[in-house]
Amino acid sequence: MTMNRRDLLLTGAAGLAATSPFLSRTPALAQAAEPNYKPEQGAELRILRWSPFVKGEEDAFLANAKKFTDQTGVQVRIDKESWEDIRPKAAVAANVGSGPDIVLVWFDDPFQYPDKLVDVTDLATYLGGKYGGWYPGLEGYTKTREGKFIGLPLATIANAVCYRESHVKDAGFSTFPTKTDEFLALCKALKAKGTPAGFTLGHGVGDGNNFAHWVLWSHGGKMVDENGKVTINSPETIAALRYVRELYQTFIPGTESWLDVNNNRAFLAGQVSVTANGVSLYYAAKNDPKLADMARDIRTTNFPIGPVGQSVELHQVTSTVLFRHTKYPNAAKAFLKFIFEEPQMNAWITASSAYCCQPLKAFANNPVWTSDPNHAAYARASETLRPNGYAGPLGPASASTMADYVLVDMMAEAATGSRTPEEAARRAEQRATRFYRNA
Template identity: 65%
Template sequence: MSFTRRDLLKTTAGLGAASMAPSLLGGRPAFAEDLKYTPEEGAKLRLLRWSPFVKGDEEQWLANTKKFTEATGVEVRVDKESWEDIRPKAAVAANVGSGPDLMMVWFDDPHQYPDKLLDVTDLANYLGGKYGGWYDGPKDYASKGNQFIGIPTATIGNAIVYRESWVKAAGWSQFPTKTDDFLELCKAMQKSGHPVGFTHGHGVGDGNNYAHWLLWSHGGQMVDKDGNCTINSPETMKAIEYAQALYKTFIPGTEGWLDVNNNRAFLAGELSIIANGISAYYTPKNDPAQAELAADIRTTNLPIGPVGKSIELYQVTSTVIFKYTKYPNAAREYLRFMFEAEQMNQWIEKSAGYCCQTLKSYAENPVWKADPNNAPYAKASETLRPNGYAGPLGYASAAVMADYVLVDMFAEAVTGAASPKDAIEKAEKRINRYYRV
């Protein structure tokens, strides 16, 4: 290989630049293992996140944020919004060009406005290299090709949460693992006076998780690998027929539920079985007045359908930095700090199984073995199936989810607002509006 004087000059110039002070390199030193951003003078940040369902999650996030401020002098204001309000507020901020510096957003939302988000590839590669790499699902939600447009922050697992004594009283010594048996259990629970309930409303987490499980467990999919709509299929029809049968065992009103409703109904003793994060167990576990309820709660993964294997969506949240921020280095440094082991391990542990790690090294966190009820949530980041399967993630997949197309299809069919055939055809038209753009 020839090596010219010009090549030598280029190389030495590059080495000279790499040895400059961090402030001359956008606040970043040369070596990834020493990655640290120098916040801008007078920097102040605002983070908007979703409202917590687990007290320990919020408390530890705020405690870690306080440590960051003490270490850097950068004040960080942390605001929160309901889960359903995060998506529209993020879209408005991105398109208007003002609002919080950082936001915790859902699923593939970053793909709706990638040009409005700060490139955080260096930071993501540093964290991935240091902590065992990113799980593929969360990584795909926060990246386009090799470019990261967000930092995968957590996967909020979804599992069956049930009252063990009521299930046994209905004649089931073991919780069923197959969808056909599960339907029979739900019928038995209804007859015993302890009905079940799954979210058919616009719940960002519970509504989407349930709808996708129904579809995927029966072999259906929204689009193929090329993005062609495949929702109008025999598999989708079977998923709807199964959903209709299950719906007959439900407590009334689930078509209007948001993410908070099934938690409340379950904790009030109105329901025997729901699909939820660990929060439905965490709340009574940490309330002495509900100790008896907590002792009766068990969790397990959702039943396996005709497809023959466990397939779950789960809920992924990524933290994005908007390009309009006045303090990009401070924002990057805040995320770096929050993802380092001393802070991240504490957050995962205090979240009590609610926030599953997105970096592989944190799978060793002791929280996953601290309580048997945590186990169904431990591998959420590892096993999830991304939204928009089997097509690519992008604007179309994010927009279809934001429009609740699958959720509405099932809700219309089970409530009788539309026939199964009409509900599928309507969903097909709505999907094509986005995928044919």
């Protein structure tokens, strides 16, 4: 955080001024006053978003933007970049102070340049009050520790366990295990049957990190504590590493070389019967007539619960940020408000066919989640989500630690047996400490 005392005093004062009259008027604090943004004369907006993973999702996003233009006359230009290119592009825009007004960023990006972003606390409070509140995990990606929103979480790109029901049954399990130890037993049985599981242990930005974070968190390990002190070398982490070592031995060979695509390929070719992925895996089978039998056999569920006793997972999270360099802040806020309001948000969630999970609790009622039984697991993504860099502050250190695959490498080292769990944890501690030294 690069905030000086003056900034803090100013925001504090502004926050007080904004909330106190409102507090006196509505004692229940049930719903914040609806902010109204009048777009500036001749306003036009440039939005940079990631290339779509699901065609329908982009169509709905564009349709919402068009609707906004029709209603307000504000022209909206939408550019696309591959999802991994968004981070440098947004950072450059922040640095040079020009470029798109709104960017759909990933993970802890807002905390890389918090002072370059427009405070949207009023809008976030209003939306949260109206739609049942933000999911806490998602909120962490845009809400500073001082309680200020520097962006709005837009969606969780949901990840869930995908499995072949017939294979699980053949292995002697009538239902999919919900506990980590039973899950290990299942994987052993699957391997014995010749239909093994497989999870990404290579440098896959999405799948590799999702799996590694689940293993760690489900056993109570964490990279850093609340103050950003590295605590990865802990008994909980060692337990997680012992677990992954056993689990790995039941996997199909070669998972330590897997990147983001490999698990999809192996699953669709019938080589693995359990993996974790976005809903796209299910749809790849469902939309292919040759894989009709497989599609009927696919089931999805959440990752098993470990010793911590609750579902904790990492998913990709995308948020909208509004840059201070925008010439039309009111038009931009009006646009953001528009796309988060119920008709637009519901249309967008529906169109993304369970790929994008809602940021606000009220949208959990969206019919898309019950339209197919396999969507149910994805509906819980925002609920089970924890931000990367848990339990510390988000920022450059958390981003660098994940980008350097510190956790993924630790898991792979212990899983493959190239290092003992103790050595792997110590090495991860050293690597993470480099990044967190100034945090």
